[in-house]
Amino acid sequence: xxxxxxxxxxxxxxxxxxxxxxxxxxxxxxxxxxxxxxxxxxxxxxxxxxxxxxxxxxxxxxxxxxxxxxxxxxxxxxxxxxxxxxxxxxxxxxxxxxxxxxxxxxxxxxxxxxxxxxxxxxxxxxxxxxxxxxxxxxxxxxxxxxxxxxxxxxxxxxxxxxxxxxxxxxxxxxxxxxxxxxxxxxxxxxxxxxxxxxxxxxxxxxxxxxxxxxxxxxxxxxxxxxxxxxxxxxxxxxxxxxxxxxxxxxxxxxxxxxxxxxxxxxxxxxxxxxxxxxxxxxxxxxxxxxxxxxxxxxxxxxxxxxxxxxxxxxxxxxxxxxxxxxxxxxxxxxxxxxxxxxxxxxxxxxxxxxxxxxxxxxxxxxxxxxx
Amino acid sequence: xxxxxxxxxxxxxxxxxxxxxxxxxxxxxxxxxxxxxxxxxxxxxxxxxxxxxxxxxxxxxxxxxxxxxxxxxxxxxxxxxxxxxxxxxxxxxxxxxx
Numbered sequence: 001x002x003x004x005x006x007x008x009x010x011x012x013x014x015x016x017x018x019x020x021x022x023x024x025x026x027x028x029x030x031x032x033x034x035x036x037x038x039x040x041x042x043x044x045x046x047x048x049x050x051x052x053x054x055x056x057x058x059x060x061x062x063x064x065x066x067x068x069x070x071x072x073x074x075x076x077x078x079x080x081x082x083x084x085x086x087x088x089x090x091x092x093x094x095x096x097x098x099x100x101x102x103x104x105x106x107x108x109x110x111x112x113x114x115x116x117x118x119x120x121x122x123x124x125x126x127x128x129x130x131x132x133x134x135x136x137x138x139x140x141x142x143x144x145x146x147x148x149x150x151x152x153x154x155x156x157x158x159x160x161x162x163x164x165x166x167x168x169x170x171x172x173x174x175x176x177x178x179x180x181x182x183x184x185x186x187x188x189x190x191x192x193x194x195x196x197x198x199x200x201x202x203x204x205x206x207x208x209x210x211x212x213x214x215x216x217x218x219x220x221x222x223x224x225x226x227x228x229x230x231x232x233x234x235x236x237x238x239x240x241x242x243x244x245x246x247x248x249x250x251x252x253x254x255x256x257x258x259x260x261x262x263x264x265x266x267x268x269x270x271x272x273x274x275x276x277x278x279x280x281x282x283x284x285x286x287x288x289x290x291x292x293x294x295x296x297x298x299x300x301x302x303x304x305x306x307x308x309x310x311x312x313x314x315x316x317x318x319x320x321x322x323x324x325x326x327x328x329x330x331x332x333x334x335x336x337x338x339x340x341x342x343x344x345x346x347x348x349x350x351x352x353x354x355x356x357x358x359x360x361x362x363x364x365x366x367x368x369x370x371x
Numbered sequence: 372x373x374x375x376x377x378x379x380x381x382x383x384x385x386x387x388x389x390x391x392x393x394x395x396x397x398x399x400x401x402x403x404x405x406x407x408x409x410x411x412x413x414x415x416x417x418x419x420x421x422x423x424x425x426x427x428x429x430x431x432x433x434x435x436x437x438x439x440x441x442x443x444x445x446x447x448x449x450x451x452x453x454x455x456x457x458x459x460x461x462x463x464x465x466x467x468x469x
Contacts, residue, residue: 035380058430059431059465060380060381060384063418079422080416
């Protein structure tokens with residue numbers, strides 16, 4: 001019988017939750033790296049017992065970890081992230097230019113075909129790549145040539161938080177950066193261009209249609225339709241049908257189109273999930289009701305999914321990397337909250353069950369479907 | 372023999388139970404003891420000082436013989452009592468809330 005392994009990064013360590021394919025009985029393992037912020041863990045699809053983890057601390061900086069046995073044991077790998085050449089500068093809060101400074105790794109994206117290849121998204125925003133299992137990291141500096149001098153950190157930091165590898169065109173990569181936007185390469189990272197046409201940020205930018213500067217919170221893709229991307233922006237849920245050449249709004253009847261994560265059903269490319277948050281000033285669910293919203297039409301028409309979720313006095317948030325799906329049948333949907341709950345739906349969102357109630361604030365959730 | 376006392380998280384990271392005992396060749400300075408520590412435990416590179424600039428991380432402090440050496444330059448000679456092992460060299464995670 002198949003199994004699932006849920007990789008949970010929290011403010012105070014990593015946890016690994018496992019169950020068989022029925023997803024009823026869960027084993028909780030952790031904390032790993034207790035006391036450290038684990039921004040993200042992700043497994044290699046090519047070698048599922050290989051996991052990569054970003055371990056960070058305000059005191060002791062960035063540590064990178066790798067496991068080759070599904071998280072039983074870990075080995076520290078290189079934490080040396082050097083910006084290529086002279087790092088240069090980006091826009092700063094006071095309008096001056098500020099040097100790029102490495103702070104942490106937000107997101108790890110292993111290659112789907114080679115377990116030794118992994119990409120890492122950094123704050124200050126840059127994309128790094130390892131081809132040796134993480135022993136050495138090289139920046140793909142062309143990204144910062146895509147108007148990087150105009151990028152400016154938002155309140156959460158100038159972080160590269162999303163990396164999507166096109167499964168049909170290996171030379172194509174999409175990335176997203178807070179307060180900068182989406183960027184795409186079609187030559188494996190040598191050159192990049194902004195892919196933000198159609199995004200509108202009237203409350204955040206002097207030019208609401210600017211080429212860069214939009215606060216993209218998350219993008220998601222179904223591997224069978226790699227030209228279709230869905231986006232949860234600071235405000236607005238968006239989609240593109242042409243690989244980011246143009247975006248259109250699909251917020252439809254959502255109670256709020258502010259939020260952080262967005263995810264696509266494993267078997268239905270037009271079924272998507274978001275978790276609406278009241279506003280940019282109040283990062284909690286509207287009316288104190290934790291509701292996942294699902295669209296089966298690729299946006300615009302949304303239904304609230306509430307069964308099993310708290311429907312009063314709930315003021316948690318769900319962060320951008322804290323939602324994921326498994327590939328079992330029916331598709332399982334998972335998300336973690338800043339209140340330390342990890343909820344799981346074994347039926348594509350109809351019902352929700354808390355796997356754990358009381359972890360530290362959840363920063364990231366990934367799911368592996370294992371044979 | 373210099374006895375280096377690490378904070379909890381760095382002991383865990385370096386997988387050591389107690390103090391780290393280091394023999395330093397040449398002058399025992401702030402810089403040379405950190406060089407020797409990182410050579411013994413490469414996983415600590417970047418955790419105490421920046422890997423490129425070698426500047427101390429803001430919330431890491433260096434204490435010895437009841438003196439704060441955190442702001443001293445790397446070539447600063449360690450006190451004789453630290454060099455002969457009578458007193459430890461303390462690497463401390465600063466109080467920083469949270």
